[in-house]
Amino acid sequence: xxxxxxxxxxxxxxxxxxxxxxxxxxxxxxxxxxxxxxxxxxxxxxxxxxxxxxxxxxxxxxxxxxxxxxxxxxxxxxxxxxxxxxxxxxxxxx
Amino acid sequence: xxxxxxxxxxxxxxxxxxxxxxxxxxxxxxxxxxxxxxxxxxxxxxxxxxxxxxxxxxxxxxxxxxxxxxxxxxxxxxxxxxxxxxxxxxxxxxxxxxxxxxxxxxxxxxxxxxxxxxxxxxxxxxxxxxxxxxxxxxxxxxxxxxxxxxxxxxxxxxxxxxxxxxxxxxxxxxxxxxxxxxxxxxxxxxxxxxxxxxxxxxxxxxxxxxxxxxxxxxxxxxxxxxxxxxxxxxxxxxxxxxxxxxxxxxxxxxxxxxxxxxxxxxxxxxxxxxxxxxxxxxxxxxxxxxxxxxxxxxxxxxxxxxxxxxxxxxxxxxxxxxxxxxxxxxxxxxxxxxxxxxxxxxxxxxxxxxxxxxxxxxxxxxxxx
Numbered sequence: 001x002x003x004x005x006x007x008x009x010x011x012x013x014x015x016x017x018x019x020x021x022x023x024x025x026x027x028x029x030x031x032x033x034x035x036x037x038x039x040x041x042x043x044x045x046x047x048x049x050x051x052x053x054x055x056x057x058x059x060x061x062x063x064x065x066x067x068x069x070x071x072x073x074x075x076x077x078x079x080x081x082x083x084x085x086x087x088x089x090x091x092x093x094x
Numbered sequence: 095x096x097x098x099x100x101x102x103x104x105x106x107x108x109x110x111x112x113x114x115x116x117x118x119x120x121x122x123x124x125x126x127x128x129x130x131x132x133x134x135x136x137x138x139x140x141x142x143x144x145x146x147x148x149x150x151x152x153x154x155x156x157x158x159x160x161x162x163x164x165x166x167x168x169x170x171x172x173x174x175x176x177x178x179x180x181x182x183x184x185x186x187x188x189x190x191x192x193x194x195x196x197x198x199x200x201x202x203x204x205x206x207x208x209x210x211x212x213x214x215x216x217x218x219x220x221x222x223x224x225x226x227x228x229x230x231x232x233x234x235x236x237x238x239x240x241x242x243x244x245x246x247x248x249x250x251x252x253x254x255x256x257x258x259x260x261x262x263x264x265x266x267x268x269x270x271x272x273x274x275x276x277x278x279x280x281x282x283x284x285x286x287x288x289x290x291x292x293x294x295x296x297x298x299x300x301x302x303x304x305x306x307x308x309x310x311x312x313x314x315x316x317x318x319x320x321x322x323x324x325x326x327x328x329x330x331x332x333x334x335x336x337x338x339x340x341x342x343x344x345x346x347x348x349x350x351x352x353x354x355x356x357x358x359x360x361x362x363x364x365x366x367x368x369x370x371x372x373x374x375x376x377x378x379x380x381x382x383x384x385x386x387x388x389x390x391x392x393x394x395x396x397x398x399x400x401x402x403x404x405x406x407x408x409x410x411x412x413x414x415x416x417x418x419x420x421x422x423x424x425x426x427x428x429x430x431x432x433x434x435x436x437x438x439x440x441x442x443x444x445x446x447x448x449x450x451x452x453x454x455x456x457x458x459x460x461x462x463x
Contacts, residue, residue, distance in 0.1 A: 001432075004428070005428050008429075008430065031348035031368075033348070034429070034447070035328050035448040036346055036349055041329070042349050043349050074452075074456075075447065075448065075449065077447035077448060081430075081447050
């Protein structure tokens with residue numbers, strides 16, 4: 001379990017810090033609950049911010065988000081799930 | 095006990111009532127799961143008149159509201175709605191609120207866990223009367239229209255301009271010659287609208303919405319279905335996890351707070367707890383079988399010791415399994431982990447990323463329909 005937590009915590013910390021920096025959010029990483037909605041309610045980010053989030057993920061993790069995959073951007077946790085899944089697939093192929 | 099201005103209409107339609115903090119609410123009409131499914135697949139109409147509603151002139155209301163709620167009221171743009179909360183002096187949750195900037199006035203709504211007289215004491219002490227607030231709670235009815243097809247009904251009744259309304263915005267409409275405030279809101283993760291109408295025109299509006307709802311395969315709903323819908327969509331529910339935890343920080347409501355403000359109710363206590371660091375927070379958990387007693391207050395175990403408590407539980411119709419929120423120590427508050435429910439050797443529950451479903455409403459673009 002500790003390995004799973006460590007792997008997930010690393011992705012969460014990286015993503016939160018980059019998100020706060022890029023979008024100039026007035027919060028600390030601890031303030032951002034991983035389930036908080038990124039778009040619409042919750043952080044209330046708009047479509048331009050969504051583009052920034054996609055760039056943030058690509059920059060931090062070298063992972064592409066398909067245009068049609070809106071489900072990934074629903075919360076920090078859904079982003080992290082996607083990143084971990086893609087990293088696992090890359091690792092499997094390596 | 096306060097009752098809804100629409101009590102006669104909903105009772106005639108078969109409503110089953112219960113009491114919540116001194117207010118009568120419609121629990122359900124029939125099977126809760128059918129009402130839940132109606133919102134996900136079509137549309138549900140629910141009497142939300144249990145909410146408190148106030149109208150305040152902009153000039154006096156802006157300072158009063160900004161000194162009261164955790165969000166930043168002066169920053170609300172014209173026609174937009176702020177989702178925030180009201181806390182008591184100890185920084186503990188009292189109400190889940192919308193503040194709408196409606197031209198020369200503010201509309202302020204509260205889903206409160208305080209009975210009306212106690213909420214009134216808090217609001218009056220904060221200067222409600224001096225702000226020239228008008229209490230609309232008993233003079234207006236509130237209806238919630240939620241679901242994948244709800245936008246069609248709003249378009250039919252109020253016109254095509256309503257289709258482009260962004261989430262968390264307010265529009266002034268009319269029905270049968272009476273004014274109707276239309277808030278594009280909702281906490282189900284499907285399209286949602288909150289409609290506020292004076293008592294005089296509310297019954298006719300209810301009948302029209304009910305007819306349109308039923309034509310689309312939808313149905314009347316109660317608050318029980320909404321409790322599960324909110325849980326499934328991971329919308330904050332003041333009547334479930336809010337009431338049980340009370341502290342907005344473990345609940346993950348920091349996004350509702352403007353931490354640059356230092357004058358809202360409960361501000362000092364909340365900031366002090368924030369400085370002290372977060373020790374626990376809520377995360378989603380799911381049981382593998384419907385037999386697992388994933389109920390409010392149930393204990394969760396890890397390596398033989400109790401680590402967490404279920405603070406809101408329900409059933410996900412979409413996932414077809416019990417679903418809950420539990421309060422975990424932050425070092426274990428991650429999704430994708432397995433725990434035991436009720437005892438060190440109890441049934442397995444798994445923490446999960448929320449929201450766990452993809453609603454139909456997020457898969458369509460209204461301007462392309």
